[in-house]
Amino acid sequence: GIQVEQSPPDLILQEGANSTLRCNFSDSVNNLQWFHQNPWGQLINLFYIPSGTKQNGRLSATTVATERYSLLYISSSQTTDSGVYFCAVDPFYSGYSTLTFGKGTMLLVSP
Amino acid sequence: EPEVTQTPSHQVTQMGQEVILRCVPISNHLYFYWYRQILGQKVEFLVSFYNNEISEKSEIFDDQFSVERPDGSNFTLKIRSTKLEDSAMYFCASSIGSGANVLTFGAGSRLTVL
Numbered sequence: 726g727i728q729v730e731q732s733p734p735d736l737i738l739q740e741g742a743n744s745t746l747r748c749n750f751s752d753s754v755n756n757l758q759w760f761h762q763n764p765w766g767q768l769i770n771l772f773y774i775p776s777g778t779k780q781n782g783r784l785s786a787t788t789v790a791t792e793r794y795s796l797l798y799i800s801s802s803q804t805t806d807s808g809v810y811f812c813a814v815d816p817f818y819s820g821y822s823t824l825t826f827g828k829g830t831m832l833l834v835s836p
Numbered sequence: 837e838p839e840v841t842q843t844p845s846h847q848v849t850q851m852g853q854e855v856i857l858r859c860v861p862i863s864n865h866l867y868f869y870w871y872r873q874i875l876g877q878k879v880e881f882l883v884s885f886y887n888n889e890i891s892e893k894s895e896i897f898d899d900q901f902s903v904e905r906p907d908g909s910n911f912t913l914k915i916r917s918t919k920l921e922d923s924a925m926y927f928c929a930s931s932i933g934s935g936a937n938v939l940t941f942g943a944g945s946r947l948t949v950l
Contacts, residue, residue, distance in 0.1 A: 755936040766925050766944050768879070773938040811879065815935070822867065822934050823892055826879040 727752045727816045731827035746797040746830045748812030756815035802834045838862040840942035848948045857913045857945045859928030868911045869929040918949045
């Protein structure tokens with residue numbers, strides 16, 4: 726099946742710093758989503774971005790489908806940004822949306 | 837904004853007991869899913885459901901698991917005889933279509949098997 730690699734696995738930031746999280750995937754995809762899992766375990770959908778660039782407040786994401794990677798940018802980080810960020814993809818060859826998740830990047834933003 | 841609702845948020849059960857986790861997908865969505873996340877690990881696909889039948893399932897989804905849409909709004913996951921290793925967060929998700937469509941996830945049901 727499709728492989729999803731996220732980097733870095735862990736990241737510690739001071740409040741106000743910027744960061745870039747990366748997601749590499751091994752095959753063409755028709756769905757790519759970024760999620761934030763908060764300390765309560767909830768999965769919050771951040772972006773649906775199989776290609777192109779999107780922005781939502783301090784967060785933005787870019788997927789370069791031809792090169793099989795996606796980047797999530799967090800600017801002016803806040804303590805509430807802490808948690809695990811997951812990238813999940815659905816390959817073109819799957820008939821249904823069986824998202825494959827990466828192992829995630831654990832982000833800790835300290836005051 | 838429409839959301840996927842899951843109940844219970846946390847359930848503790850004894851090994852060997854049956855558990856039913858409930859989900860109310862977004863009302864105009866047609867595709868429904870269950871995913872599982874064992875503590876500290878990544879989220880894994882269990883099963884997808886469309887048109888009142890299973891459309892795809894993973895190796896994890898063995899005979900002790902079943903899904904059902906008993907009425908027009910609920911979507912359930914039943915674990916027939918729970919094992920210790922079934923302890924996990926279970927997420928329900930729904931989408932309006934398959935393939936290139938956003939999956940919206942519920943807040944999860946944390947199952948603890950003692």
